[in-house]
Amino acid sequence: MATIRDIAKKMGLSVSTVSRALNNNQRISTRTRKRVKEVADQLGYQPNYNARNLTNREANAVGVIFPVNNRVVDNIFYVGLLRGINEELTSRNYVLSVAIGNSTEQVLENVKSMITGAQIKRFILLYSHINDPVINLLRHQPVDFVTIGKPAAGQKWPYVDNNNVRAGADGTRFLIDQRHVLQPIFAESSNGWPYELDRREGYLREMSRTNRKPVIFSVSDQDDDQLSRLIKANPQMDGAVATDDYTGLKLYHRFKTLYPNREIEVVGYNNSLPNELTNQHFHSVDLHPTEMGQAAVQLLFEKPATQIANAVKHTIVAHSIELA
Amino acid sequence: MATIRDIAKKMGLSVSTVSRALNNNQRISTRTRKRVKEVADQLGYQPNYNARNLTNREANAVGVIFPVNNRVVDNIFYVGLLRGINEELTSRNYVLSVAIGNSTEQVLENVKSMITGAQIKRFILLYSHINDPVINLLRHQPVDFVTIGKPAAGQKWPYVDNNNVRAGADGTRFLIDQRHVLQPIFAESSNGWPYELDRREGYLREMSRTNRKPVIFSVSDQDDDQLSRLIKANPQMDGAVATDDYTGLKLYHRFKTLYPNREIEVVGYNNSLPNELTNQHFHSVDLHPTEMGQAAVQLLFEKPATQIANAVKHTIVAHSIELA
DNA sequence: CTGAAAGCGCTTACAG
């Protein structure tokens, strides 16, 4: 509970000097800075953030905003992001504040209170929806924010994302080159999420490059028979790229039920399945959520000077797939 | 950006009176309190938490601590907890601060900085490990904390948990009564987690009550054949209670592969599987993480007066299983 | 029932 006052008293300096020394102000001699820091360590000094934030009119916190509606399974990804975000924040002496709620109104209130009450000036959104009221709010406030996932066409703000086109192509190539699959199909949901479109494009590109005939499965959550029909209609398939691990695993099991004696190689995305549920024929492209979280913080703290004029700041995090 | 000063000036009152009125101090007349609040609303007043926390020597924040090592799939549960926690915090004008890291050292540093730097006095741990350094730290600091999951025998601190013995019994009874299963087996991991022991006890109790012969599968993550052997050794089984959804689903698929023409009813725990992966023969006991999060906050803010002397404060959250 | 004043622990313009 030592304060800068205690340090000042002990060293016969003024609080101004101690404050400046701790903040590495060039106007204080190197020697004094060093000595002040030593005494601070010795006394176990920890700055009182509430006092500091009050003077600075800015909190040493980043608001991390969860989407209102999400698939339960995406939670796996979110916690990976939190890990990466907090790792970068800790080294900057920042803390991670969460905004999460069951309705847009709740989250909006939460964020407003973060801005005006807690004086938080930086935010990371774990999603990038179109026409999102929270994003709209942030755009009209004197705050910075970064989204996980690129904004829809026509919208511009800083973001972190994977290269999903390449991820789609890489998953396809993995099956062909590494697993010797001849006719991989592509399975997507009927929702048409942006990342699905991109991965599909990558798949199509790779199929065209290798002179293969592409086949797209649009898998409905509702109609359970539909998937079986699709599989039966494509007896030549010996592999599949699925836009997510769940669709991939469902496809795998359906295939095995229909053809117990045949094998199929499947690639999904996100590394979101526990070992309990997979085997050596199931693969997943790792999107590296921890690195995405780190990149988001780096973007958020980047000096404006390093920004390229008229360009949208963003970071593309590399994905990877493990060779079995 | 209005301050209490602005309100005071506008109303011809002192800042003391405004501050007291906003804090509902009885010494201020009801009429003045009402008028002050009206003007505050009108000016869009939001208290500056940094100033308030500085004077109060306590932050309006709860630290939420993640375990260092966890199964990726548990993340689903954690986000549910966050939702419940934040819902209760918002109504108390508190914010949620996250401590998460890749090593115990990181998390310890994080928590220490929360205590001395941010002046956070209340914590919720999303786990309840034995001999945990973070818990040991919190016990020796002037802070309050609650864990999700009951402490091991011999340890005492406030916690929120389910009644896992009953949850084990209820899952078993559900299979017998609702799904007409005759010989449910019980599948657990080889880790011997406390909740597994409790659920197993509930299963055993229910089997004994209905004069059935219990069978326990200890499912290893490593040995893939072992599960098949267990299934083959118990051809009479027509249902299973698994300590978690993943073990349950794995068991289901293994069974179907071995006996494609037979059906089996399975109960897991946590509601952690997406619809994509389950069907009408798979059931899950919902542990209501959101309610657990809410209960944790309530416990944390409970007045000491309402605590029962010499008893460990805790809340048991009811589980539930949906009738298909 | 209300107010003047001190103080929480910092930062920083101003002065030397």
Next chain:
DNA sequence: CTGAAAGCGCTTACAG
């Protein structure tokens, strides 16, 4: 290179 002083926006003991 260092310091005295003001101020950030609150709360609360003291006084009336």
